[in-house]
Amino acid sequence: MDKQNDQSRMDKIVSLAKRRGFIFQSSEIYGGLNGFWDYGPLGVALKRNVKDAWWRDMVSGHDELATLAGAPSPYEMTGLDCTIIMHPQVWKCSGHFDLFHDWMIDCRESKRRYRYDHLHGRWAAHRGKKVFVTTDQSGDEAVPDTVAKAQKFFGLRAKQVDEIEWGGGLESLQAVVAAGVASLADALGPDAAAPGSLTEPREFNLMFETRIGALAGDDDDRAFLRPETAQGIFVNFKNVLDTSRVSVPFGIAQVGKSFRNEITPRNFTFRSREFEQMEIEFFCKPADSAEWYRYWRDRRWKWYLDLGLTAGKLQLREHASDELSHYSVGTADIEYAFPFLAPGEFGELEGIAHRGDFDLRSHMEGKLVRKNGELVVETGPDGKPRHRGSGKDLSYFDDVSRERYVPHVIEPSAGADRGTLAFLCDAYHEDEVPDADGKPRSRTVMKFHPRLAPVKAAILPLVKKDGMPEVAIDLYRALKPHMACQYDEKGAVGRRYARQDEAGTPWCLTIDGQTLADKTVTLRDRDSLVQSRVPVAEVVDLLRDKLA
Ligand code: ATP
Numbered sequence: 001m002d003k004q005n006d007q008s009r010m011d012k013i014v015s016l017a018k019r020r021g022f023i024f025q026s027s028e029i030y031g032g033l034n035g036f037w038d039y040g041p042l043g044v045a046l047k048r049n050v051k052d053a054w055w056r057d058m059v060s061g062h063d064e065l066a067t068l069a070g071a072p073s074p075y076e077m078t079g080l081d082c083t084i085i086m087h088p089q090v091w092k093c094s095g096h097f098d099l100f101h102d103w104m105i106d107c108r109e110s111k112r113r114y115r116y117d118h119l120h121g122r123w124a125a126h127r128g129k130k131v132f133v134t135t136d137q138s139g140d141e142a143v144p145d146t147v148a149k150a151q152k153f154f155g156l157r158a159k160q161v162d163e164i165e166w167g168g169g170l171e172s173l174q175a176v177v178a179a180g181v182a183s184l185a186d187a188l189g190p191d192a193a194a195p196g197s198l199t200e201p202r203e204f205n206l207m208f209e210t211r212i213g214a215l216a217g218d219d220d221d222r223a224f225l226r227p228e229t230a231q232g233i234f235v236n237f238k239n240v241l242d243t244s245r246v247s248v249p250f251g252i253a254q255v256g257k258s259f260r261n262e263i264t265p266r267n268f269t270f271r272s273r274e275f276e277q278m279e280i281e282f283f284c285k286p287a288d289s290a291e292w293y294r295y296w297r298d299r300r301w302k303w304y305l306d307l308g309l310t311a312g313k314l315q316l317r318e319h320a321s322d323e324l325s326h327y328s329v330g331t332a333d334i335e336y337a338f339p340f341l342a343p344g345e346f347g348e349l350e351g352i353a354h355r356g357d358f359d360l361r362s363h364m365e366g367k368l369v370r371k372n373g374e375l376v377v378e379t380g381p382d383g384k385p386r387h388r389g390s391g392k393d394l395s396y397f398d399d400v401s402r403e404r405y406v407p408h409v410i411e412p413s414a415g416a417d418r419g420t421l422a423f424l425c426d427a428y429h430e431d432e433v434p435d436a437d438g439k440p441r442s443r444t445v446m447k448f449h450p451r452l453a454p455v456k457a458a459i460l461p462l463v464k465k466d467g468m469p470e471v472a473i474d475l476y477r478a479l480k481p482h483m484a485c486q487y488d489e490k491g492a493v494g495r496r497y498a499r500q501d502e503a504g505t506p507w508c509l510t511i512d513g514q515t516l517a518d519k520t521v522t523l524r525d526r527d528s529l530v531q532s533r534v535p536v537a538e539v540v541d542l543l544r545d546k547l548a
Contacts, residue, residue, distance in 0.1 A: 010339040013428050014268055016444065020502055022046065022424065023269060035265030035273035037417075042503055045454035045484060047276075047420045051255050053451050054278045054414070055079075057303060059253045070298055072291045075282075076250040078240060082232025084257060085210065085223050090231050092387035093362045096207060100227060103174070103201040104263045105184075110191035115263045116174050116201045121187060123167030124150040132182040134173055134198075136190040136264070139342020142170055145190075153188055174201075206260045208273075225259035230411060232256075233281040234359045237394055248396055248407050249292065251282040255416065267340045269417045270347055276416035281409050285398065286357070289408035290330070293354040297332045300352055300412045304334060304419075308449035309426050313337040315346045329354040336422040349422055350414035357406040360394040364406075423452055427504055433529060436494050446504030447527055450547055455505045456483040457543055460496050462512040464489050471536065472511045475521070478540050483547060501526060507543060509534075 017023040021040030025032035039047055062077040091097045103116035114136050121134035124146070131153060135145040150164050176182045188195045208225040226232070233252045240252055255278045265271050284292045301316050319331040331353040335346035358375060362368050366385035369378040378386040397404045427446040435441040450456060459476045461468035469489055476487040486505070488496050493510060500508055510522040520533040523542075534542060 006339045006343070009428070010268075010425075012444075013339065013425055016428070016446075016502065017043070017268075017424065035262055035271070037269045037272055042454045043420075046423070046448070046452060046504075047416060049452045049454065050420050050423060051276070051278060051416050053307060054303075054416075054419075055253070055255065058251075058280060068295075068299075070295045072288050072295065073249065076246045077253060077280075078244055078246055078250065079253045080233055080236055080240065081256065082229065082236065082254060084226050084259070085212070086226060086232065086235070088223055089387065089390075090235055090363075091207065091224050093367050093389050094231050094234075094359070095362070095367060096224075096227055096231075097205075097387070098367070100207060101203045101205045102263055104204045105201045106199045107189040107192055107197050108199060109193065109197035110189060112189075112191050113263060114190065117172065118264060119173040119190065120170045121173050121176070121182070122146055122170050123182070124153075125165045125167065126150075126154040126156070126163060129154065130186075131188045131195050132173075132176070132186045133188050134190050135170075139345055141342075146170070149188060149190075153193070204261075204263060206262065208259045208261050226257075227260050228258050228413070229254045229256045229277045229279045230281060230359070230413065233279070234363055234409075235390075237281075237283070237360060238392060241396070248398060249282065249284040249288070251280045253278070253280045255279075267338065267347070269421050270338065270340070272417060275418075278414045278416050278419075280412045281359075282411070283396070283407035283409060285401070286405060286408045289354060289356070289410065292410050293330050293352070296410050296412050297352045300350055300414070301334055304336075304349065304422075307423070307452060308447075309336065309422060313426065317346070325353070329356055336418075336425075338422065339425055347418070348415075349418050350412060352410070352412045355409040355411050357408055359409055360406050361389075363390050364392060364394045365389045423448065436492075441494075443498060443501055445501040445526060448504040448506070450506045453504045453506050454484065455486050455500070455503055456547060457485040457507045457509060458496070458500045458505050459485060459487050460493060460508055460510045461489050462493055462510055466513070467516055468511045471515055472509075475509060475511070475536060475539060479543065482540060482544055497524065507546075509539060 020042055022043035024038045024040055026036035026038050027033045059077045059079050064074055064076045067074050104113055105116045105119065106113050118136055119134050120142055121132050124131055124133050133146045133150045133153065135142045137145045147161060151161050154164065156163065173187060177184060184198045184200065185196045187198050189197045207227050210223050210225060211221045212223045213221055233254055240246065256276060257274060258277050259274050262271050262273050265273055282292060282296060304314060305311055313336055315335045317333045317335055324331055331351060333348045334350045336349050338347045341347055358368060361375065366377045366389040367387040368375045380386045395404050395406045427448045429445050429447050431443060431445065432440040433443050457479060459472045461472040472487060476485060479485045497508055506526045508524040510524065512522065515521050515536065519536050521536055521539065522531050523534045524531045
């Protein structure tokens with residue numbers, strides 16, 4: 001599928017998401033707020049199902065007596081729900097206060113702001129005039145964008161475009177400026193008419209700041225909205241150990257909101273400023289940590305496949321050593337080929353990181369830095385820790401090996417919104433179905449895995465008379481305690497099927513004349529379109545089995 005078609009596919013998904021109440025722009029009646037999204041009636045159910053599937057598969061349904069495939073041993077799983085605002089020292093010791101930033105660049109002319117690492121460009125020359133044309137587009141759109149901008153800048157007609165001399169392909173603006181090949185004064189900003197309007201890049205911390213208390217004013221009142229849920233788990237490590245009977249190896253899971261003041265939120269919900277994460281911090285013996293890392297990487301990869309994401313659109317990417325964070329021993333990303341990306345490009349759904357003992361040590365000793373290959377407490381000019389830790393002992397005494405150690409951590413960190421977006425994009429299909437007269441009719445169908453589908457079954461009386469609604473309502477009431485289902489008696493049955501297909505409902509149950517005679521209903525399968533007769537009395541068990 002070429003980029004053009006894929007972009008139009010994305011446009012259709014965004015429009016269906018709005019039309020059918022999956023996702024709306026936040027505060028839309030006031031013009032919306034960039035980077036913030038609301039989930040509508042179908043969307044909230046979809047996202048909740050994603051989070052519930054994760055919690056059930058990773059935590060509540062976990063068998064702690066079994067050795068799962070690929071795991072070095074049995075292990076325990078437990079959960080937490082921590083606050084969004086935490087003690088500011090948490091972020092100082094974790095490194096977010098000093099390091100969680102992107103470089104941004106402003107355009108004095110257009111007043112637009114860009115992420116420095118998102119800008120690319122190339123030299124263009126025409127009749128002695130030369131300029132470094134930049135774009136903030138990515139993938140296949142970037143080169144045509146630079147051509148259009150150069151044409152405008154040189155004041156050329158379309159047929160004169162070939163007269164432009166190009167000095168090579170697209171390169172990162174950041175890289176060419178660092179190498180001295182171009183300067184910001186030469187650069188034509190992505191939305192500017194003349195070069196030289198881009199400001200020097202500035203660091204921008206992505207944490208949202210707030211103030212605590214009515215008399216807030218001085219620096220001590222500064223607090224931050226968490227940019228990840230993980231730190232709440234680390235600072236409660238001892239509480240969990242002391243109050244539950246878990247022993248290493250074990251994991252603590254948390255689902256909750258995180259906030260990042262992204263410079264350029266984009267691609268629908270993919271890069272939002274407020275989003276939800278589903279994170280596990282898995283604590284293990286240092287000697288076993290490489291094996292646990294591989295276990296979690298493979299387990300999490302399989303989870304997406306089991307919930308129906310197309311294997312060919314998923315990619316597991318191990319980070320190269322120069323890409324690893326300063327504390328990480330190994331990291332892999334699970335990525336998905338979102339339709340808004342150029343062919344061959346993938347976007348991160350989840351990162352699985354081996355974090356060693358970095359986090360627990362940071363919260364004990366203070367912010368750590370790597371020096372000569374060792375993690376040591378970073379000191380200020382006075383020789384004291386730059387950011388002092390809690391001083392609490394977060395080591396663990398292992399009853400089996402009779403040793404004391406600081407556990408190593410494996411962190412599978414997933415985005416609930418990005419996961420939901422991937423399931424939404426993957427589910428989108430267009431095909432043809434025969435209408436009531438047997439003529440082919442095109443349909444849009446969301447092929448969600450039944451566990452994720454917002455509505456599992458629709459109960460449809462063929463007509464609003466002859467006792468059909470009564471049987472249908474009884475069936476609705478019998479099913480409702482077991483799964484999300486809808487009763488719909490409005491309109492032609494073909495239209496009602498179409499509505500359910502767009503909502504991604506896997507099964508429709510139609511009550512017709514035959515039902516009254518032999519107490520069977522038609523069960524229509526969303527994907528195969530096969531219609532079969534099922535005794536009314538067996539519907540609940542049958543659908544429960546299908547969902548199990
Ligand atoms: P990216 O490089 O795409 O910004 P990241 O590597 O900073 O992501 P992590 O810090 O590893 O992301 O966060 C873990 C997960 O949280 C990501 O895999 C993603 O699913 C989700 N996530 C992170 N930032 C955002 C965001 N701005 N909007 C939506 N989800 C996000």
